[in-house]
Amino acid sequence: MTSIATHPSAPLNAPSQAPLREPLRPRTRSPFVKKFLANKGAVVGAVVLIIFILAALLAPWIAPHDPLKANFLAVRKAPSLIYWLGTDELGRDLFSRLLWGARSSLLAGGVSVAIAMVIGVPLGLLAGYFGGKLDAVISRIMEALLSCPFLVLAIALGAFLGPSLSNAMIAIGLSAMPIFSRLTRGQVLAIRHEDYLEGARAIGLPDRWIILRYVLPNVLSPLVVQATLTIASAILAEASLSFLGLGQQPPSPSWGSMLNTAKNFMEQAPWMSIAPGVAIYITVLCFNLLGDGLRDALDPKS
Amino acid sequence: MLTFILRRLLSAIPTLILVSLFVFTLQKLLPGDPVQAMAGEERDPAVMEYLREKYRLNDPLPLQYVHWVGNVLQGDFGTSLRTEQPVTVLLASKLPVTIELAVLALIIALVIGIPTGVISAVRKGTSVDYAANVFALSGISIPHFWLGILLIMIFAVKLQWLPASGFVPLGEDVGQNLKTLILPAFVLGAGLSGVLMRHTRSAMLEVLRADYVRTARAKGLFPRTVILKHALRNALMPIVTLTTLLFGELLGGAVLTEQVFSIPGFGKMIVDAVFNRDYAVVQGVVLCVAIGFLLLNLLADVLYRLINPRLRTA
Numbered sequence: 001m002t003s004i005a006t007h008p009s010a011p012l013n014a015p016s017q018a019p020l021r022e023p024l025r026p027r028t029r030s031p032f033v034k035k036f037l038a039n040k041g042a043v044v045g046a047v048v049l050i051i052f053i054l055a056a057l058l059a060p061w062i063a064p065h066d067p068l069k070a071n072f073l074a075v076r077k078a079p080s081l082i083y084w085l086g087t088d089e090l091g092r093d094l095f096s097r098l099l100w101g102a103r104s105s106l107l108a109g110g111v112s113v114a115i116a117m118v119i120g121v122p123l124g125l126l127a128g129y130f131g132g133k134l135d136a137v138i139s140r141i142m143e144a145l146l147s148c149p150f151l152v153l154a155i156a157l158g159a160f161l162g163p164s165l166s167n168a169m170i171a172i173g174l175s176a177m178p179i180f181s182r183l184t185r186g187q188v189l190a191i192r193h194e195d196y197l198e199g200a201r202a203i204g205l206p207d208r209w210i211i212l213r214y215v216l217p218n219v220l221s222p223l224v225v226q227a228t229l230t231i232a233s234a235i236l237a238e239a240s241l242s243f244l245g246l247g248q249q250p251p252s253p254s255w256g257s258m259l260n261t262a263k264n265f266m267e268q269a270p271w272m273s274i275a276p277g278v279a280i281y282i283t284v285l286c287f288n289l290l291g292d293g294l295r296d297a298l299d300p301k302s
Numbered sequence: 303m304l305t306f307i308l309r310r311l312l313s314a315i316p317t318l319i320l321v322s323l324f325v326f327t328l329q330k331l332l333p334g335d336p337v338q339a340m341a342g343e344e345r346d347p348a349v350m351e352y353l354r355e356k357y358r359l360n361d362p363l364p365l366q367y368v369h370w371v372g373n374v375l376q377g378d379f380g381t382s383l384r385t386e387q388p389v390t391v392l393l394a395s396k397l398p399v400t401i402e403l404a405v406l407a408l409i410i411a412l413v414i415g416i417p418t419g420v421i422s423a424v425r426k427g428t429s430v431d432y433a434a435n436v437f438a439l440s441g442i443s444i445p446h447f448w449l450g451i452l453l454i455m456i457f458a459v460k461l462q463w464l465p466a467s468g469f470v471p472l473g474e475d476v477g478q479n480l481k482t483l484i485l486p487a488f489v490l491g492a493g494l495s496g497v498l499m500r501h502t503r504s505a506m507l508e509v510l511r512a513d514y515v516r517t518a519r520a521k522g523l524f525p526r527t528v529i530l531k532h533a534l535r536n537a538l539m540p541i542v543t544l545t546t547l548l549f550g551e552l553l554g555g556a557v558l559t560e561q562v563f564s565i566p567g568f569g570k571m572i573v574d575a576v577f578n579r580d581y582a583v584v585q586g587v588v589l590c591v592a593i594g595f596l597l598l599n600l601l602a603d604v605l606y607r608l609i610n611p612r613l614r615t616a
Contacts (some may be wrong), residue, residue: 096544151555160328270459281443
């Protein structure tokens with residue numbers, strides 16, 4: 001029988017004057033970082049997103065105009081040196097509104113996915129770990145929530161909660177929650193009978209400890225990938241709700257509500273429709289690229 | 303097969319009960335007293351009491367739920383508070399429009415998505431594959447309603463080839479009907495074609511590695527025969543089930559597309575109902591959509607068993 005302590009690199013009879021300093025090793029990048037950096041799309045996505053997030057954070061300082069101040073002398077002006085992206089129907093600068101609107105879009109993406117994960121992941125952990133009746137109940141509830149298309153559910157919830165950005169985030173988060181619960185449950189089921197979990201149970205660790213210290217870290221990476229991809233759908237959903245008038249309320253800018261107004265001026269001021277749409281499209285595209293890249297980099301099979 | 307369908311139908315019942323409970327709770331959580339809204343300016347206590355009795359609002363909640371479910375089972379999904387039409391009648395008049403739009407969108411998505419998926423799998427790693435992937439990811443990332451606005455600006459405002467909005471029923475004029483639906487159907491189909499392309503591509507890559515494909519190649523069949531007859535047929539199996547499920551997603555996407563193009567379908571109905579605070583309609587629609595979605599799920603399972611001979615005897 002071999003003892004765990006006898007590791008080939010640490011012979012028991014090692015001389016006591018052995019150097020304590022670790023031998024110098026060449027710096028190696030983890031395979032994850034290497035794979036991620038090799039994926040050009042994912043890197044571009046990450047860089048663009050960092051720029052967007054910075055722009056949103058710095059909006060009060062870098063926006064050239066007040067996003068809310070109407071100027072009736074400059075109504076629906078085409079893009080120019082003063083108004084880089086033109087002005088809207090109240091003479092507000094579109095570039096400044098775009099920067100401020102980035103805040104609501106990115107915030108909505110992040111917060112709604114956080115809501116979805118905070119509720120969905122623990123439910124999935126419980127359902128997968130304990131199984132039995134608890135699993136049956138949780139899984140049925142998730143199925144019921146999943147039986148309604150994401151957007152229809154978010155619209156219905158948004159309607160009942162009342163139109164506002166925070167309610168839109170709650171509605172999107174609740175609609176996205178079953179995705180995380182299901183994914184977590186599936187991942188837990190896959191590892192439930194692994195030796196390290198059996199071992200942890202055998203030495204009598206409490207379930208709460210096992211779930212937090214042994215199960216959760218081992219199911220985390222698919223959750224990170226899913227979170228990134230869900231932020232993309234959440235931003236689209238927030239834009240959709242705002243476009244319908246169920247999200248950010250005027251006069252505060254949001255990309256979706258900017259498009260809602262812009263559609264009334266397609267002939268007179270087509271530029272009003274271009275910038276917010278491009279902004280949503282690029283942000284969502286970058287989150288998708290990032291998510292795909294993370295998935296490929298975290299997948300041990302590839 | 304029949305027992306399988308029956309078993310699946312039975313297992314959908316708890317889900318349906320939960321959905322109905324969920325919809326019922328939403329109704330009860332609503333702020334405001336519906337009776338006060340209905341009783342008009344005077345709020346005559348006698349009238350309010352009469353209305354409470356009429357709509358059984360004095361009953362305890364569980365009894366109200368049972369009564370409501372009883373009505374739903376008899377096909378009574380409630381009455382629009384605004385137009386006073388039954389929700390089922392409203393749905394029956396709006397749903398065909400949305401279904402036509404969804405079917406057209408699905409055709410467009412399949413016609414674009416599957417061939418590009420096959421080509422990009424066969425030409426994996428080439429610039430063709432790269433372009434197809436960028437196209438697919440764009441289709442997924444682009445907001446439907448924005449694509450709709452762009453297409454209206456190009457084809458209706460600038461070129462004036464197609465109407466910007468409006469709708470002509472199929473029964474009235476087929477040509478005009480298609481003219482009003484082609485842009486919205488393309489908008490809806492574009493996003494879906496991206497999803498389909500990605501799935502077709504990965505299914506094809508999986509199948510192209512299989513032994514029987516190598517055998518077919520080794521015995522000297524034309525590459526086209528190998529790809530279309532041996533590989534694609536097997537790769538299509540997951541695609542069929544996926545398509546059934548995506549049809550449900552199309553209903554969700556239709557909400558926005560109908561709003562942009564002012565098409566009087568069920569999506570526009572739900573949005574209008576939301577803004578008119580016509581909660582009976584919202585509720586009825588959510589319940590109907592959930593039932594439809596569960597049936598589509600069942601259909602997907604059945605289809606999968608039908609086309610996959612390995613599962614047929616199970």
